[in-house]
Amino acid sequence: MQNLWILGLCFSIGFLLRIANRIPDNAHKTINAFILHISLPAQILLFVPKMAFSKDLLLAASMAWIVFFFCFAILLTFKSFFSLNSKTLGCLLLTAGLGNTSFLGLPMIEIFFGKEFNSIGILCDQPGTFLVLSLIGIPIALHQSSISPNFYDLAKRVVTFPPFISFIVALFASNIDISARAETILSRLGDALAPLALFSVGFQFKIGNFNSHRKELFIGLFLKMLLAPLFIFSFYILILKDTSMISKISIFEAAMPPMITGGIIAAENDLAPELASMMIAVGVLFSVITLPIWKMLLDQH
Numbered sequence: 001m002q003n004l005w006i007l008g009l010c011f012s013i014g015f016l017l018r019i020a021n022r023i024p025d026n027a028h029k030t031i032n033a034f035i036l037h038i039s040l041p042a043q044i045l046l047f048v049p050k051m052a053f054s055k056d057l058l059l060a061a062s063m064a065w066i067v068f069f070f071c072f073a074i075l076l077t078f079k080s081f082f083s084l085n086s087k088t089l090g091c092l093l094l095t096a097g098l099g100n101t102s103f104l105g106l107p108m109i110e111i112f113f114g115k116e117f118n119s120i121g122i123l124c125d126q127p128g129t130f131l132v133l134s135l136i137g138i139p140i141a142l143h144q145s146s147i148s149p150n151f152y153d154l155a156k157r158v159v160t161f162p163p164f165i166s167f168i169v170a171l172f173a174s175n176i177d178i179s180a181r182a183e184t185i186l187s188r189l190g191d192a193l194a195p196l197a198l199f200s201v202g203f204q205f206k207i208g209n210f211n212s213h214r215k216e217l218f219i220g221l222f223l224k225m226l227l228a229p230l231f232i233f234s235f236y237i238l239i240l241k242d243t244s245m246i247s248k249i250s251i252f253e254a255a256m257p258p259m260i261t262g263g264i265i266a267a268e269n270d271l272a273p274e275l276a277s278m279m280i281a282v283g284v285l286f287s288v289i290t291l292p293i294w295k296m297l298l299d300q301h
Contacts, residue, residue, distance in 0.1 A: 010195040014202030028203045031196050040102065041166035043190035044126070046183065047119035048170035056246050059236060060120050063250040064101065064128030066235070067228045068136065071097040074223060088216055090144030091272035094137050094265055095258035095279040096224040101125040102163075103201060104284065105256045107194035109249060112295045120249040126167040133262060134161075141269045201260065205281050213275045220258070220279050225290050229255035237301055248298045255294045257283025 017023050075084070075092055084092070099105065102125045109121045134157060159165075178186075232254040236247040263280040267273035 006195065008198075010198040011202035011205075014199040015205050018203045018205075028200045031200045031203075035103070035193055035196055035200070037162045038189055039193035039196065040106075040163045040190075042186045043106070043118055043193055044122055044163060044166040045170050045173070046186040046190055047116075048122060048167060049174045049176065049178075050119065056242070056244060057120075057123055059240075059242065059246050060123035060250045060253075061127040063124050063232055063254050064099065064132050066232060067099065067254055068093075068097040068132045070228055070231050071223055074227070082215070082219060084216070086144050087271045088275065090141055090269070091266045091276050091279070092216065092220045092223075093140055094133075094262040094271065095276055095283075096220040096228075098129055098133055098137060098259035098262040099224065099228075099253060099256035100259050100283075101129045101253045101256055103197040103260055104287070105253050107197055108256070108287075108291055109252065110194055112252070112291070113245070113249060117245060117249050120246055121253055122167070124250055124253040126164060129259060130161065130164060133259065133265075137262060138265060141265050141271060144269070144271055201284055204260070205284065206277055213272070213278055216272070216275050217278055217282060220275075221283055221286060224258055224279075225255060225283065225286060229294065233297075243301050248301075251298060252291070252294055255287075255291060257287045 014028075018025075072093060075089055075096070078084075079089055101121060105125065106118050106121045109115075109117050138157075229251055233251050236242050236251060240247075258279045260280055263276040266276040
């Protein structure tokens with residue numbers, strides 16, 4: 001509970017500093033760069049080599065792919081019923097279809113389950129959410145905005161992404177013993193991820209014109225934070241009968257609010273940018289209520 005208060009404080013400080021104009025408007029970009037280039041790679045290098053890989057871990061890596069295609073099918077089926085134009089559809093695919101499994105997911109795993117389970121969250125994020133965004137999400141955004149995707153640039157973006165490089169290195173380093181000093185350094189650098197991530201989320205927290213996007217916002221958040229994790233819960237626990245921590249952490253990650261990066265990409269490609277911002281902001285706000293409920297539900301199985 002102490003960690004939750006600390007992260008809540010970091011979120012609040014970030015939000016208050018933005019509205020008080022105490023730091024530059026683009027300060028979050030520097031913070032995000034530190035997270036993506038240093039803290040997240042440090043956690044990956046620290047935890048992934050210690051994992052005992054098995055076929056069960058495919059549940060974690062597959063979760064984001066299942067969620068995305070589930071949301072894709074729902075949105076495409078009911079596109080006409082909900083009167084969604086192509087730009088709104090693209091925005092919802094990039095927000096409702098992708099979860100915040102890294103910036104918010106890893107800190108929340110640390111709070112509700114323990115830091116030792118972050119390795120499962122990393123599997124949900126790197127071969128899961130990140131690859132879905134890179135290989136499917138970005139091309140969809142470019143297509144919906146009438147920009148032809150450059151597949152060379154997409155491939156380059158994937159293979160040069162620091163956390164992805166760290167993930168590949170960590171896979172090959174699974175049988176290598178690192179010194180206690182190196183492990184301490186990685187641990188200290190990785191510890192910065194949770195407070196900095198919540199500070200960044202708080203700093204970027206904005207709520208736009210709610211009334212003009214009320215229907216789309218409800219559809220997106222209902223799909224992302226209730227139907228999608230409920231589908232993963234039903235599939236993993238009720239059908240596959242898997243009640244392991246891998247399954248539970250995967251379901252918990254499926255319940256995360258919309259991905260910040262997905263929302264940014266939607267906004268940059270003029271895919272309902274105000275809706276994208278609200279999906280992120282209101283999703284984070286609602287997660288304060290929904291994530292403890294999912295944790296209680298998972299504890300009963």
